[in-house]
Amino acid sequence: MKIALLGYGKMGKVIEKLALEKGHSVVFKSTIDSSEGNFKEADVAIEFSAPEAAVSNISKALEAGIPVVSGTTGWLARYHEMVNLCESRNGSFISASNFSVGVNLFFSINEYAAKLMAPWKEYDVSVEEIHHTEKKDAPSGTAITMAEGILKHSDKRDWQLDSSDEKSLKITAKREEDVKGTHTVSYNSTIDAISLEHVAHSRDGFAKGAILAAEFLKDKKGIFTMKDVLGIED
Ligand SMILES: NC(=O)c1ccc[n+]([C@@H]2O[C@H](COP(=O)([O-])OP(=O)(O)OC[C@H]3O[C@@H](n4cnc5c(N)ncnc54)[C@H](O)[C@@H]3O)[C@@H](O)[C@H]2O)c1
């Protein structure tokens, strides 16, 4: 598979290493200042750039007829525009807040726990995420996906960063040197506490999942999710 890497920072570099180990090739790499290689030759584009760059990168690839796997977070208020563009071009698109297999299993565990906990009103639920200090967006896309999973089964009205309003699901975002990504959902009562946590030890899980998504998407048309890629039921 010939890959175009749109964004060649921490994630682009790990994806390149693991893709080459799997026998794929990287025919194009772009950063904010430069681009090299042949974009149009790619079978698939893997986009991990920056919140302000994602829409332009994804649009360029869809307009060129190249299937797009996008991992960039912090731009999803414009997700529907990319869905519309993909549909109008009969293209192929997967976006995920987190491509790691473990996190996608964790998303299902999180929803199951939220459903189980729903009748037990003495427990207050909250989400915490910790990432490295270079991260541009807060809360993380993963924390937002987790919050959306909890809200499906909860009386809370919405999620809010650092909220003290008890009608909102509180998300706390912490930034610490070199943390790859830690997500915790906690249920606290005056009697006890239950927490579920996912800890990423490296960026390899995100990169492996993005390559799996690219392999899945390469010869398909339409809009897919990581649940489709991994065969996880709703
Ligand atoms: N979905 C996931 O599994 C997952 C995992 C890790 C990171 N991320 C997200 O992916 C994004 C990138 O993460 P990172 O750690 O690689 O960041 P990074 O800052 O290390 O790298 C970003 C790269 O994008 C480039 N870039 C910026 N604007 C660009 C543009 N207009 N065109 C092309 N390239 C551009 C930068 O030059 C840089 O090379 C972030 O939004 C992060 O939150 C998602």
Ligand SMILES: O=C(O)C1=N[C@H](C(=O)O)CCC1
């Ligand atoms: O390093 C990052 O930035 C990460 N971003 C994603 C998010 O916002 O959830 C996934 C985890 C790593």
